Amino acid sequence: MAVGVPTLDDAHKELFFRLENYRLAIEHGQPGVQIIRSLFDHTQSYVHFHLAHEEAVLRQINHAQFDTLIESHRYFATEIYRFKQLHYDLPSLFPHKDLLAFLYDWLVNHIASLDGQYIHHVQQHTFHDSLTTIVPDSVMPSLGRVPGQRPLLVVLDDEYSIGNIVCNVAENLGFEAHAFQHPQQFYAHYSEHIDVIVLDIHMPKMDGIEVIRDLAERHCQAALILISGFDNSVLHSAQELAIEQRLDFKGALTKPFRITKLRQILTPLVEKQSRAPRVQALVSKPFSAAEISAALSSRQFVAYFQPQIALTDKTVVGLEVLCRWHHPEKGLILPADFIPLAEKFDLITPITWFILTQAIVQTKTWRQQNPEMQLAINMSASMFSTLDLPEKMSALMQQYDMPPNNLVIEVTESIIMDEQVKALDSLTRLRLKGFKISIDDFGTGYSSMMQLHRIPFSEIKIDQSFILKMQHDPEAQAIAETVIMLGHKLGLTVVAEGIEDNATLSQLKVLNCEVGQGYHFAHPMNAEHLHHWLQQDKKIKQPNTARYALSEAADE
Secondary structure (H helix, E strand, O other): OOOOOHHHHHHHHHHHHHHHHHHHHHHOOOOOHHHHHHHHHHHHHHHHHHHHHHHHHHHHOOOOOHHHHHHHHHHHHHHHHHHHHHHHHOHHHOOHHHHHHHHHHHHHHHHHHOOHHHHHHHHOOOOOOOHHHHOOHHHOOOOOOOOOOOOEEEEEOOOHHHHHHHHHHHHHHOOEEEEEOOHHHHHHOOOOOOOEEEEEOOOOOOOHHHHHHHHHHOOOOOEEEEEEOOOHHHHHHHHHHHHHOOOEEEEEEEOOOOHHHHHHHHHHHHHHHHHOOOOOOOOOOOOOHHHHHHHHHOOOEEEEEEEEEEOOOOEEEEEEEEEEEEEOOOEEEOHHHOHHHHHHOOOHHHHHHHHHHHHHHHOHHHHHHOOOOOEEEEOOHHHHOOOOHHHHHHHHHHHOOOOHHHEEEEEEHHHHHHOHHHHHHHHHHHHHOOOEEEEEEEOOOOOHHHHHHHOOOOEEEEOHHHHOOOOOOHHHHHHHHHHHHHHHHOOOEEEEEOOOOHHHHHHHHHOOOOEEEOOOOOOOEOHHHHHHHHHHOOOOEOOOOOOEEEEOOOOO
16 A cells, blocks of 8 residues: 555555554454554544645645545544544443444545645655645635624644544534644734634643733634643633633633534534624723713713523512723723723722712612612722712712612622721621622632621622533532532522523522523613513513612623
């Protein structure tokens, strides 16, 4: 089985030699674990080096059967990965003879398909270790997309077979997909039009952590999926880093991963990207104090509402109010792009009072129909810089005829640490005046247990970073379960933020979490849309009470 090219013949001979050893092991009984692992490692190397070089040549000479041959390569890589996954799951029942027959048949047919045009080109060139030395950048794909085209997905993984598998699955779902084995290729063709990036965090020359850092510096807006065959704790830390860097992290896969799991992550992404463009274009430069002040003066800040649902019977029991900026030129601006700046410019306090007043006015009719309706306000650290907050809140309640016990004040652990003495003073006095206190984003601050002991809270909100990962992260699940149990022991109402699927909802119900919110129920909406949603959604009961919370971070 020779094609007349020493480099090609050596690769094929080596693979046939491995297959012959595998065949002999099958004839003498069950092959040992080392033999099958060695075979898998060698076939993956064959895919990574030999087929990668072959595809480069086929592309460079514009081979007439390029698409057919590439599809054959992808089929081979996918089948090898499937066999490897099957051996990982069921080693004692693994169909060794089926794998052997597949490898022999594919290899014989593959060698027979190599024609004179391909072999002549290879005879005139020397194989190199790097794909980039065979294929110049000029023949690599240009990663750009215009409206109406398929969403764009890019894979950066040094394993050629993994890139092929991800691209194959993505293209079947409706993506345009490209894979790179080297970071320099990826950066040479990086574009802001990329919708999804699938990134391996363990690569030889430039690891995924460095790539994450660079993507953050570029203000990358693409959805990010991390994959790795390294230690799970390292993968977990990488995804935490991506979230901290404000990248749009969507999921993680541990090699060897299941194709079904990859589809589960990609399917909602292709649906989202195909349905509509991003809500907001990348802000080219930070907003100035003058711009934010002018927006406040011209009433460009608007309250958006996200329902809070009783998990037992799906009754609307609350609404979280999220601050949005309706910019006259740039459209809808999310909190992450102006709240930190408003805090820096000492403008967050007037914005907070403005949104609070707006929410009170917009809910006046609802409050008249239901005197028990509650309003919850998320306070920034600057609100506690002076000690007259309790008096100001009391005056506002009197102005709008609201009892103090209908107002819930939400604070984060970090705010309490920033203004320890003043926050403790004000929160205690607010509690004495009848206001309710909630600890927001519980579990992400400095000393959660200490704060629960020091501050007279009435509600605890589990941070969405734990809720979003409950289905695939045992540590996040354990933390959420512990917080719920702790809240019940302390007599607090427990609210879960970030419920995005029915599986998470069912799990929280089993844990006896009382209240939840998230995209599974409803997205944030303005007052007009909320009214229609409450009227039209028959699955959600009309509210008996409602809590309104001002969020000064990005919506969940």
